[in-house]
């Protein structure tokens with residue numbers, strides 16, 4: 001038995017691998033687009049997955065280590081034939097075949113990215129290197145040489161199929177690359193004012209290196225890249241105890257606890273609703289521009305104004321309490337979105353006053369607090 005099977009194995013290994021199914025060459029064959037979303041179990045990632053899954057030609061693969069994300073965010077897709085979920089840490093290489101990569105994996109809330117700063121910087125630098133390595137490996141090469149040697153006609157047909165795809169990788173960078181900005185609002189041409197050794201550096205310097213790596217792979221290896229600089233985004237599915245300001249204020253208002261404004265409260269942010277953000281990311285991926293492109297809502301609010309709005313809309317009885325701030329908190333932030341408007345035809349549609357009640361609804365459900373309370 002043993003010798004038979006080893007003979008058999010030997011014979012098989014000298015055989016050429018089989019050609020792709022003849023169905024691939026049929027007139028009506030249309031291959032699906034395989035899209036990898038790293039960090040797809042997180043807040044923005046899971047909304048992006050929902051949108052990508054709406055297109056029946058998309059197969060979506062999520063790779064996530066569940067540090068700040070959860071399978072719960074993807075529960076409606078688990079078991080779907082066009083969906084796959086992989087527990088994977090992007091600091092380790094990933095060997096799969098994909099046509100596009102949305103690279104989001106990275107904790108985004110300051111509390112979580114400061115929790116293990118070394119891991120945060122590894123996620124940004126090694127994680128991005130691994131995803132660029134994957135993009136380079138699968139990028140538009142398609143094993144032509146092998147097929148060329150074997151079958152010229154087949155190679156031509158594969159070329160026709162392959163040329164339907166433009167392999168691309170999109171990085172979700174951040175407005176934090178502008179640090180504590182001295183230019184206001186921030187255009188993409190501003191190089192920023194970042195503390196390289198501060199407690200936020202693991203994230204903001206990490207994202208700056210990630211942007212550098214994207215452009216180096218683009219220039220050196222011809223990779224198709226896209227970079228979105230995302231400004232503060234909010235909406236349903238944010239972790240309730242995520243620590244970011246909008247989720248904190250809504251959870252506090254619903255629990256009847258004081259809204260904790262970190263001093264001085266005059267610092268500003270611009271808040272974009274998540275469906276607008278997802279729309280911007282997909283337009284950037286599909287369009288011809290590499291970026292970096294700012295994506296955000298230019299409506300600018302102080303943290304006291306935000307607290308007052310949440311109080312008015314959700315629970316007029318709660319107090320607003322001033323608490324101590326954390327180091328290096330940017331004093332002002334507002335995106336200049338002229339490029340997004342001009343190059344992507346994109347601008348956000350949902351105002352803060354319309355987005356907050358949608359998020360309130362989701363938080364009420366998850367916290368089990370109904371409207372009458």
Ligand SMILES: NC(=O)c1ccc[n+]([C@@H]2O[C@H](COP(=O)([O-])OP(=O)(O)OC[C@H]3O[C@@H](n4cnc5c(N)ncnc54)[C@H](O)[C@@H]3O)[C@@H](O)[C@H]2O)c1
Nearest residue numbers: 039041042043044065066067068069089090106108232233
């Ligand atoms: N939400 C915002 O306001 C905002 C602003 C600027 C940039 N961004 C960027 O957008 C992306 C998504 O942000 P979000 O708000 O959805 O955050 P999130 O924390 O909800 O999601 C991040 C996801 O990445 C996963 N992850 C973290 N480290 C990982 C690792 N090493 N390997 C695999 N998975 C890992 C987490 O488990 C989570 O599912 C991040 O890259 C973030 O930097 C977000």
Ligand SMILES: O=c1ccn([C@@H]2O[C@H](COP(=O)(O)OP(=O)(O)O[C@H]3OC[C@@H](O)[C@H](O)[C@H]3O)[C@@H](O)[C@H]2O)c(=O)[nH]1
Nearest residue numbers: 108109110174176232244245248260261262267303329
């Ligand atoms: O309870 C709180 C939490 C936060 N804040 C303040 O609210 C402002 C916003 O803080 P957040 O923690 O929500 O977010 P930040 O603007 O600091 O960072 C954010 O922006 C860029 C993204 O890349 C990051 O992922 C995101 O968390 C800060 O000025 C902070 O001091 C409060 O006043 N109260």
